[in-house]
Each structure stands twice: as structure tokens, then as C-alpha cells.
Amino acid sequence: MRKKTQLIHGGITGDEKTGAVSVPIYQVSTYEQDGVGKHRGYEYSRTGNPTRFALEELIKELEGGHRGFAFGSGMAAITAVLMTFDKGDHVIFTDDVYGGTYRMVSKVINRFGLEASFVDTSDVDTVEAAVQANTKAIYVETPTNPLLKITDLKRVSELARAKGLTLIVDNTFSTPYWQNPIDLGADIVLHSATKYLGGHSDVVAGLVVVNSEELAEAVHFVLNSTGGILGPQDSWLLMRGIKTLGIRMEEIEANTKEFVSFLEGLPEVTKIYYPGLSSHKGSDIHHAQARGNGGMISFDVGSGEKADKVLRNVRYFTLAESLGAVESLISVPAMMTHASIPEDRRAELGITDGLIRVSIGLEDIEDLKEDFLAALRA
Template identity: 45%
Template sequence: MTVKKSFETIAVSGISGGDETTGAISFPIYQAATFKHHGLNNSTGYDYSRAQNPTREEAEKTLAVLEGGKSAIGFSSGVAAITACIHLFKTGDHILLSDDLYGGTYRLFDETFKDFGLEVTFVDTTSTKNILEAIKENTKGILIETPSNPMMKVTDIRATAEIAKNNNLLLIVDNTFLTPYYQKPLELGADIVVHSGTKFLGGHHDLLAGFIVANDDKILERLRRIHMSTGATLSPFDAWLILRGLKTLHIRLDRSQENSIKIAKFLESSPNVEKVYYVGLEAFEGYELNKQQATGFGATLSFRVKDKELIPKILESVKVIRFAESLGGVETLITYPFTQTHSEIPEEIKQKLGVDEYLLRLSVGIENIDDLINDLDKAINSIKS
């Protein structure tokens, strides 16, 4: 008799529940590049770790179940996962991208793959009208982030999936910000979900990882061939760190989200803050839509200060909060997207989105909320604008 397990239980136990051979609760790290064969055409199922490794396989199968997918593929970074998705397209294909998204994704399409003849249009995907108007005869795919980075714009996944289906397009959703604990794009109609496992899935700022999750066998087979052939595969040790991170994903996210809501409301009350961008604020534009397609708001927010001269003072003044790139870990980080994560986005796009000299992004961790707010209060409100 099969026992249906909850998200939390699967996350804690993993798909195998530990190592059956030894009884080890923590799934082993198979730090091996190659595996011995018992004879001709008699493999253990593992031949070479670029093709598959038991530790990576455990992480992949666990995430696939959590995400509601048939299978997952582990990469050496989130950018590597997106690169594999790009390889699904060919010269002359046109792809629609959310206009507000991670700068590394922009760089991949606009710089690295520009010479390969891919055509790209950046669209405000919060409007289905904009998406429909941007579709051309050679359009083959749509890639969205929701909530987006760093302006937290929310795209209707169901509606976008319907557009993709009606126009025979591949819909790829970056689910890094909310993770499968809060949002499951495959259940909303997406074809492919990508993750930077470096962020919330790992959760401790100590690994690099990326994942693709899908349900279609043909898509998965193509991606596996790309994965093995291009070689950007997830290492056994980083796969083990992902398994460790998944065990506490739900606890970390709930605590970080609780902190995020309180910090967002605090920032709204600050005389030096002009606007707060956080999906968990009821007055935020994407709040209602996000509630319809997700069970949480996440732990990332951005805010705009009234005077850009405050930016260096704030970044130098925070003590509990760390001034560093990345997000999704147990420590709270503050980032300046204009010169860090989004430095390579063209100036006209940044200005249109509001990613300018006034914007800061917070990845909220699990520290004591009073310590975090006191730190922000001293850094922001003790400075006269």
C-alpha cells in the first residue's frame, strides 16, 4: 500500500528515505567519476558521473516530486540550466522574455547566444495583451520569472500557458523565488520549470546548482542529451548539499517570509523610503494574482530610497545584514542591482523598469526580526535625507 506523503515529509526524507544498503539516514555522497561494470552489457545503472551519479539522482528525483514533475535534471548552476533550455531552440527562432529578470539571463540571450541567430524580445509579461502582440511567425518559446527580479512583477502563469499552448510555444518558468513549496508552475500549465538551486533550495550560500523539471518525455530526453553533452552537471557534493537544504526548505521559507512581511511594512513607514516592492503587501499590484497561483509570497523584496546619496551610506551602515550578491540563504543580504545583479542590462531597460540608482534589493533570512529591523532603522532612518 502506497502512503501519500506531504511536501514537508518528502523534503525531509528524500525520495529514498536514506541509504537502503547501509541504513544511513543521510544519503551518501558518491564521490566517484566512474563506476565498475560486472561484465559486458552488465552495468549497475551508473557508468560515468557526467551521465548520472547516485547522489545527483537522489536530488533530482526528490525535487521532481516536490515540483510535481516527472523528472528533474541537476546542473552546475542556474545559468547552466537556462543555457540548456536555450539549446532547445535553433537559429532563427524567436523567444519572448520577461522584461524584468535576472541580469545573467539577459546576458545569456543578448550576448552569449547573440551570434547563434536567436531572436529575442523583452516583454512586460504581466499583460497578456503584450505577450500576444509580441508573438511572431518564428516565435517558439516564452521564458518568464514570476515574481520577477528585482521589481517583483507577477505574471499570470495559467494565462501565459494558455497562450503558449494555442500558439505551439514552449513555456519556461523560472521558479527560483518561490520554489515548489509556494508555487508549482507545471500544475499551472508550464512546460519547463528552472531553478537556481544556489538560492532557496540550497539555502546556505555554500553551493552552486541549477535544475530543470518537466513532464514531457520528449523534452526531458532532449534536455538530458544536452545536459550530458555540454557537461555542466551537478557535482555529487553539491547534490548532497541540495538534499540537506531541501530538508529545511519549508521551515526556512516560512520564517523568512514572516520576516519579509514585517520588514516590508517597516520600510513603508520610513520617511527615507519612497516605495516598497513586495508581493506580500496587500496594496502591491501583483498581490491578488500571486495569491491565485501561489501559496506564499517569498522572501525577496526591493525598495526605493528618496535620495540616491543614501545608497552608499546604507550599504556601509548595515551590520547584521550583509552587503552581498545572491539571495535565498539563511542570512539576510542587501544588494544594489544597478551595479551588481543587473549591471549589464541596457540603461534604457533599467530606467523603464525602475532598476536605477535609487533601488536596493533585500533577500530576507531567518535572523531575529528585531535585530533586522533595528539594523535597517539605524542604517536608513538615522540618516537625514
């Protein structure tokens, strides 16, 4: 089954009892049992819900994994995965990881004794050098947020296997339409499904796919114990969004390429980060492991003052701390999504005050170009 067909016909489709072509919303908390301990697959909706299960089966198939799980947010999904490790364990993270992930790891999960190092995972030798006796996992974003750095998933997965480590990949930017990390050796794939998978700025969700029953049992135990589940209404909305993921990603890809070409002609733009450019570091690796470049672009306009001027004057770019929606979004990572990262650390990574991140949507690309140019030169 090809991807576009799988988006619509994957997982559990329709309802056998009524013939409904859409999975019903099971707005229910508990289920009648036929006898003590004899249920019909469901006993309590924290443990499992038919609508949520349909979504979990869909993302499992899309990522080519063993089992899927749906959480109340991307951060809930990341937290649950990290809670499968023990006190004293060590995890290696991509250095310019999403600011919320950095905050949670450095200020919350560390309270429970999980140790972390943040390194440039695009350099596999650097990753190997960071492995300690207590290292249990490598956590990768590729492309990263916001500098779109590329990690060679095959090489990192080979390292992980050689060292007996779990490879965790945040696949939010590429989505399973463009990239499938499990096929490249990952053990766990994460999504902030709020973004491209939902696609319409109307649902907050997180998804996890694992490649083994052992990992499935570990993640489900945390999910059931801590209760960070996705509700049936949001599960249904997310399945509806996923059905159009293919056509959205292809149109966004076309718009993004044209917008990047437009940015290349602007003297005010000093640096562009986009894996679709041959000059982008790791572009060849990205194209070997992904089928598309996505809709994220970061670029530097020289100063925080210039960036602020752009944000104050755009009309069709929505100033917001999200991405992957039908509407184009714009932000300054240093002041927004990555403000939780210390200033000296941002400077070290290259997340300058003049760095703008845009998520290209489905508007007419000529309107987006005209809007940005007018804001830049207002």
C-alpha cells in the same frame, strides 16, 4: 504526502545496503560494467551519478514533474534549456529578467542564432503580440527580479498551448514550497538552487524539472553533451538544505511581512515592491497561484547616494549578490545584479539607482529593523 514531509521523505532516501538515513556521496567518475554495454544503471558520472540522481528525483517530486536535472549553477541550467532550441528560433522573455539571464541571452546565446524579445509578461496581451512565426517558447520569472512583477501563469500557459509554445518558468523566488508552475501549465521549471533551496550560502547549483519525456530527452542530451553537471558533494549539500526549506520559508515569510510593515512607516522609502502588499500590482494573481510571498523586497530610497549610505552602514544585512540564505542580504540591483543591463533599459524598467533589494533571512526581526534604520539615518 504534504510539502514538509515531502521535503524530507521525497525522492530517494537513505541507503538500503547500509541502512544510512542519508543518501551516500558517490564520489566516483566511472562504473564497472558486467559486460559490454551492460551496466547497472550508471556508466559515467557526466551522464548520471547516484547522488545527483537522488537530488533530481527529489526536485522532480517537489515540482510535480516528469524528470529532474541538476546543473553546476543556475545559469548552466538556463543555458542548457535554451540550447534545446535551434538556430533561428525565437523566445519571449520577461522584461526585468535576472541580469545574468539577460546578459547570457543578449551577449552569448544570440551568437548561436537564437532570437529573443523582452516584454512585460504580466500583460498577457503584450505577450501574445510578441509572438512571431518562429516563436518557440515563453520564458517567465514570477515574481521577477528585482521588481517582483507578477505573471498570470494559467493565462500564459493557455496562450502557450494555443500557440504550440513551450512555457518555461524560473521559480527561484517562490521555490516549490510556495509555488508549483507545472500544476499551473508550465512545461519547464528552473531554479537557481544556490538560493532558497540550498539556503546556507555554501553551494552553487541549478535545477530543471520538465513535464514530459520528450523534453527530458532534449535536456538530458544537452546536459550529457555539454557537461554542466552538479557534482556529488554539492548534490548532497543541496539535498540537506532542501530538508529544512519548509521551516525556513515560513520563518522568512513572517520576518519579511514585519519588515515590510516597518518600511511602510519610513518617510525615506518612496516605493515598495512586495507581492504581499494588496497595493502591489498583480498581488491578487500571485495569491491565486502561490501559497506564500517569499522573502524578497525591493524599495526605493530616492537616490544612489542614499542607497550607498545604507549599504555602507548596515551591520546585520550582508552586502552580497545573492539571495535566499539564512543571513539577510542587501544589494543595489542597478550597480550589482542588473549592472549588465544598459542604463537606459534599467531606467525604462524602473530599476533606479536608489532601488535597494533585500533578501530577508532568519535573524531576529527587531535586530534587522534597528540595523536598517540606523544605517538609513546614519
